[in-house]
Structure formats: C-alpha cells, structure tokens
Amino acid sequence: MTPDAHLPDAPADGGTHRPEPTPSEIRRWRKYLADERAEGAIYAALASRREGEEREILLGLATAEKRHEEHWAALLGEHADKRVSPSLRRTMLRFMARNFGSVFVLALAQRAEGDSPYEDDDDATAQMAADELVHEEVVRGLATRGRTRLSGNFRAAVFGANDGLVSNLALVMGVGATGVSSAFVLFSGIAGLLAGALSMAAGEYVSVRSQRELLTASQPTQVTLVAAPDLDLQANELVLVYRARGMSREAAEHRAAERMGKFSCDCDPSLSLQPELPEETEDEHETLGSAFGASASSFCFFASGALIPILPYIFGMTGLAAVVLSLVLVGIALMATGGVVGLLSGASPAKRGFRQLAIGLGAAGVTYLLGLLFGGTVA
Structure with a gap:
C-alpha cells in the first residue's frame, strides 16, 4: 500500500481537491510525523554504532520509518512544513541512541513500537499498523542479542545490590523501631552489611567452585x-x-x-x-569464570546496596529525619534497580521499579512492626 493510500484520487482535470484537514487532525498527524522522524533517527544512530547484519537490520527499520513519515507528510500537505517536537520518550531515545547506543535503547524502542496507535487510527493504513507489529518483533530480536551479550556480572550487580538494599533496610528499620540509640542502629547496619556481603561472597565461591568441580568430574x-x-x-x-x-x-x-x-x-x-566432548566442557569452564572473581563481585555488589540505608546514620543524622532519608534513598535505588531489571527482561521499567519498591518497603514495614512489638515488650 502506498503512503497516500487514504487520499482520494484527484480527477484528471485537477478541479477537485481533498478536504482541508481539521485542526485536530493536523495536530495528530504532525505528532505522528515527528515521532516517525525521531524513530528513523534512532535506528539510524544505532546503525552507525553497529556492523554487519545488525547494521543492515537497523537501516532497514530506518527505511521503513521513512515510508511512514512520507505518509503523514502527504496527508498534511502544506501543513507539514511546521515541525513539532516528538514525544518525550522518543526524544530521550534519540538522545540515548546518538550518545550511547546500547541494549537499553533497543529495549525501550521495543516498547515504543508495541505502543503504536496505528491499529486504532483510520488515518493510518493497515500496512503501517502491520509494520509496527513486525518492527516490535525485529527490535525484540535485536534487544535479545544485546541481552545475551550482557555479562553475568552485570546481572549479578543489579540483583546483588538489590539484595543489599532490601535486607539492610529491613534490618535498620527493625532495630530502629525498638527505640535503641542511633549509634546502635548504625552498628547494626554495618554488621548487617558485613554479614550479608560475606555470606553472599562465601555462597558464590562455594557455588562456582562446586560447579567447576562437577564439570571437571564429568569431563571425558x-x-x-x-x-x-x-x-x-x-x-x-x-x-x-x-x-x-x-x-x-x-x-x-x-x-x-x-x-x-x-x-x-x-x-x-x-x-x-x-x-570431542572435552572441548565443549572447556567452554563451560570459561563461561563460569573463577570462583574468587565471582565471590569478590558478590561481596562488592551486596555491600554497595547495603550501604545506602545506613548513609544518614554515618553522617550523624538521628531520629525520624534519619529514617525518612534512609527510606527515600533506598526507594530511589530500588526504583533504579527495578527499572534495569525491567529493561533486561523486556518488561515495563516503571512497573518493575514500583514492584521492587513495594517489596523493599514491605519488608522494611514488617520488620519495623516487629521492632515496635519487641521494643514494647522489652520496655
């Protein structure tokens, strides 16, 4: 279907013109045109950072967005001369694609393609709506390649830091609710940081070392x-x-x-x-990495998250102000880690962020109530 498939054919004498678009149509079409131009720029920018097959695929997507752009420009006619800003999401994606170019841009672009309004808009052709569905799958495939290339250490960083955030926030809230001094809360938080980080490090070391030993025992x-x-x-x-x-x-x-x-x-x-099978087993050993490296990474990731809840106490804050600031800092960090998890899994970053926030604050709330209960009992 051609870009101007929705436009009535003009008679040979040129005496009939298509109806003048309404102001609301002009605004909507201008927005679509701006978004298509931005999406084309996103794929072109990502293609400039790729080589080979991935570059060709991204340039193919940019060409497809150009066809959509021409459709809206044809509908607008002279009204296409005035440019408007694309949506905030596409503006951010275009900036990120030009300056960074990563799997996160592709993950967000995947969601943008999936949210296309063309299926419910009579001014968009059926082919354009179908294009957007296919584009989502193409971008999903490219994003999956990027997710696969992400190192295991990166995923471990996100999940390890999140564990430290939630566990130490819950510990600090629970201990603080008993009415003990701020110095004791700080001591408890530091103890929780060290205990949790050492436990994570020891567990990771044993896990990787045991798996390597199992592989070695199975090697022909x-x-x-x-x-x-x-x-x-x-x-x-x-x-x-x-x-x-x-x-x-x-x-x-x-x-x-x-x-x-x-x-x-x-x-x-x-x-x-x-x-021969021994070669395959060697590859598995390389994928696992060293037990010491995995152990050190787990320690650092957990400790970095567990440090945030006790920052107010480290800088001398006490009472309600320290509790509130600790909650705010941890809340921001939980939203960030949840958003990253959402991007890696192809889900909504906002939903995953709020889910992480709810889990973290829920755990802190339970331990805080237990602290109040035991604090009152001790008193």
Missing part, C-alpha cells in the same frame, strides 16, 4: 587413546564409552574403530568429524 579423559590398542574389537567396551557420552550406536562403533586404528565397521566415515 583420554584413557580411550591409551587403552585402544590392546582392546578386543569383537568385545569392545570402547563402544560403550562413546554411547555413554551420548553418541548413537553407529557413531560409537565408528569412533571406537577409529581409535583402535581399524575401520572394519559399515558406518558413515563422516562420523569421524564429530567434535
């Missing part, structure tokens, strides 16, 4: 090369070795004959090209 050895010359081909347990590693009977028999220097089996010689 080269014993088949040593034992092969002395094995009986007619009663060949070497076939069982390869079948236990996941090969089919045909592939196992060929590999065994190959190892023994005999090729008397009737099987496909191309089976000898299959990769």
Whole structure:
C-alpha cells in the first residue's frame, strides 16, 4: 500500500481537491510525523554504532520509518512544513541512541513500537499498523542479542545490590523501631552489611567452585587413546564409552574403530568429524569464570546496596529525619534497580521499579512492626 493510500484520487482535470484537514487532525498527524522522524533517527544512530547484519537490520527499520513519515507528510500537505517536537520518550531515545547506543535503547524502542496507535487510527493504513507489529518483533530480536551479550556480572550487580538494599533496610528499620540509640542502629547496619556481603561472597565461591568441580568430574579423559590398542574389537567396551557420552550406536562403533586404528565397521566415515566432548566442557569452564572473581563481585555488589540505608546514620543524622532519608534513598535505588531489571527482561521499567519498591518497603514495614512489638515488650 502506498503512503497516500487514504487520499482520494484527484480527477484528471485537477478541479477537485481533498478536504482541508481539521485542526485536530493536523495536530495528530504532525505528532505522528515527528515521532516517525525521531524513530528513523534512532535506528539510524544505532546503525552507525553497529556492523554487519545488525547494521543492515537497523537501516532497514530506518527505511521503513521513512515510508511512514512520507505518509503523514502527504496527508498534511502544506501543513507539514511546521515541525513539532516528538514525544518525550522518543526524544530521550534519540538522545540515548546518538550518545550511547546500547541494549537499553533497543529495549525501550521495543516498547515504543508495541505502543503504536496505528491499529486504532483510520488515518493510518493497515500496512503501517502491520509494520509496527513486525518492527516490535525485529527490535525484540535485536534487544535479545544485546541481552545475551550482557555479562553475568552485570546481572549479578543489579540483583546483588538489590539484595543489599532490601535486607539492610529491613534490618535498620527493625532495630530502629525498638527505640535503641542511633549509634546502635548504625552498628547494626554495618554488621548487617558485613554479614550479608560475606555470606553472599562465601555462597558464590562455594557455588562456582562446586560447579567447576562437577564439570571437571564429568569431563571425558583420554584413557580411550591409551587403552585402544590392546582392546578386543569383537568385545569392545570402547563402544560403550562413546554411547555413554551420548553418541548413537553407529557413531560409537565408528569412533571406537577409529581409535583402535581399524575401520572394519559399515558406518558413515563422516562420523569421524564429530567434535570431542572435552572441548565443549572447556567452554563451560570459561563461561563460569573463577570462583574468587565471582565471590569478590558478590561481596562488592551486596555491600554497595547495603550501604545506602545506613548513609544518614554515618553522617550523624538521628531520629525520624534519619529514617525518612534512609527510606527515600533506598526507594530511589530500588526504583533504579527495578527499572534495569525491567529493561533486561523486556518488561515495563516503571512497573518493575514500583514492584521492587513495594517489596523493599514491605519488608522494611514488617520488620519495623516487629521492632515496635519487641521494643514494647522489652520496655
């Protein structure tokens, strides 16, 4: 469908003109035109930071947005000369794409494509509405590639910091509610920071180290090369070795004959090209990383989050003012970490941010009530 498919065909004599658009139509079409121009600029800016296939895909999206832009420009006619600002979301995305260019821009662009109003607007063609649905899936695929490329340490940073925020806020609120001095609250917060960070570090170290040991224990050895010359081909347990590693009977028999220097089996010689399992296990070891590195990262991530609730007490604040400021600081941090989690998962950053905020403040509220209860009992 062409960009001006909604426009009535002009007669040959040119004596009939399409109706003059209403002010509300002009405003709406100008907004659509500005948004399409901004989206095209977003994809072009992202393409300038990519190479190969991803660059071609992004440039393809920019070309598609150009077609949509031409549609609204044709409808507006002379009214297209006046430019208006795109939506705030697209303005921010355009700035981020030009200056940063990351998976977060793609994640936000994915949501922008999914919120297209064209399906319910009679002035947009059916093809344009379909384009937007397809664009969302294209951007989703590109964003998924970026999410996959994100290091595990980045995800660990977000979740580790969030754990520190919630657990230490709950501890500080619970202890503070008992009526103890601010100095004791600060001491409790520091103790909670160290205890939690050390626990996270120890757990991560044991987890990664244990997983590496399990992989090492499962890694095939080269014993088949040593034992092969002395094995009986007619009663060949070497076939069982390869079948236990996941090969089919045909592939196992060929590999065994190959190892023994005999090729008397009737099987496909191309089976000898299959990769060895030890190489795959090495890749898994590299993906895991070192136990010490994972442990140190977990300690730092948790500690960075756990530090925020006690900042007011570190700087000498006391009483209600310290509690309120602690809640505000943690609330901001929870919204930030929740938003990042939302972006990484392709969900709404705002919804995930408020969810994290509700969880953190809910935990703090429960421990605060328990603190009041035990504080009153002790008194």
